[in-house]
Amino acid sequence: MLNQFIFIVDRILQAFYALRDNRLRSVLSIIGIAVGIAAVMAVGTVSKGGSYLVFSELETFGLNSVWVFRDRRDKDPNRLVRQGSGLDNYDLLALQNCCDAIERLSPVVMSRGNRMVIQTSNRYSNAQLYGVNADYTDINNDKISQGRAFREYDIKRNRAVALIGPTVVKDLFGEYTSPVGQEIRIGLRRFTVIGVIEEKSRDFLASIGSAGGQDANNRILIPYKLFQQMRGDKSINFLHLKAITLDDAPRASDQVINFLERRNGKNYQYTSQTMSTYIKTAQRILDGVAMIGVVAASISLFVGGLGIMNIMSTSVLERTREIGLRKAIGASKNDILFQFLMEAIIISTIGGVIGLTLGSVVSMALASVTGFPLTPSLLVIVIALAVSIVVGIASGYLPARRASQLHPVEALRYE
């Protein structure tokens, strides 16, 4: 076994010597492959960066999010109930443990009509108010940068506590006061700020407009029942829930809608939106862009492969006598095939490694500029090397086979 290995190494060395003898030519074809691999990697990096960008934006709402609300299309003109959101605290109670695709669920209560005044002594805020439960921050993927999130008893006991976004902090407290523990007035009540919601970057989605609309950083969260009391009714504007996984999101939304329609179907119909539909659309667009890039990069790799094929063919022709000699002193067809194939593989693998290094440097430069984690994964490295070896075999095979099939007598006579 070890001997077998050593004999293979001896044969590989033969290929190395031959390449060393033709340095310029070897270097040129190595460059061809290196550029191809680097191009493929660059495309991979860019598309990875793109999807990272999109995902980090979509994560603003929690990737597994499902929103369920009343479907306001009037399907039956005789329907009597035109008003209301079709959701109230009794529905919420009934929904507890109704559906196995749901991990968490929060009601969302919003202002109606005139906005409530939000102020500290002399500063005002135009923040959007949301009444939610203790699960909401997790569902909506909100992180708390100072203080703490809601706990169950805050909600149950209708404690007058609030979580505020960074814009609210700026508007109400300026930059030099710590808001946690401070009081703010909302409508007629005083609330204690218990935490600050971490800043969310929304540039990308805001720029394409969908789901934009409101500023995620200009929000105040308060316990939903308290908000209902202040508003004077027990209705819930919509439900925001988190499916167990991204793939469960459509099922979770079906389960909730079916449950609610069985319960309130005489009066209301419901509909939903899931993050997964946005994600799938975004992913499709990104895949399309990546595919075009991959095709373009593959062409350069293909040209690199043609370069190897060209060089190997010339080399076989030039070394016809050498091939005849090698056969005369005992090389079999397979030995010759192996040597020339090996030469092509060595060229393409060295090219691959150089291209990989080049591509990685570009990725890391991009990573440090954008802040995205674009370091090439082990998988990318393995694939790039595998591709280069395959290119080597594919482009080296025909010339190598021609070399191996040369007749020794004719090859030795070749001028």
Place this chain on the structure above:
Amino acid sequence: MIELSNIVKAYQMGDVKVPVLNGIDLRIESGEFVAIMGPSGSGKTTLLNIIGCLDTIDQGEYKLSGKFVDTQDDAQMARVRSTHIGFVFQLFNLIPRISAERNVELPMIYANIPHQQRRERVRQALTKVGLTDRARHVPTQLSGGQQQRVAIARALVNHPDLLVADEPTGSLDSSTGREIMQMFRQLNEEGMTIIMVTHESDIAAYARRTVQLLDGRIQYDH
């Protein structure tokens, strides 16, 4: 050791078949030193290539060391060349950019001989041809005679039963040619079987037996 019976060989030249060997019967014993002579086109190189297992035969039988050689079986032919036969050519046919050592080592790589043993045998073979001090030179740094001696070392390094030489002095001046022939003579005296093609009768005189070919037939053999 070598038994050729009724060997027929023709080359395809475009549409016509050109007969080269027309029924050769030849027996060469172990330890002989044979010169094959004849005018150009008489088929002497083809005969040598067949004996050296480089070329196929159309008809007839070839028995080497008591075993029939299937000249159509490429793998078997390569194995026979690797283990039983050493070649010396008119144009030396050294690989240009590798050292004398590496050229001599080459046949052993294809014979799967381990590295340690290879180094030892390269040294022995180069000593035998008197070129130890030129081991690391590349062929272009060597004279014609030296190159041919490297080629002989290469031919001997796998310990073949048979040395096959095609015009080994054809590219050398006459004094260098005589040196090479002295070396052949010496090898033959040590027991090596040698078959050599030449068209020079003074070179053929070094051999103990001469086979004269004409138009693909043996004209005389003495």
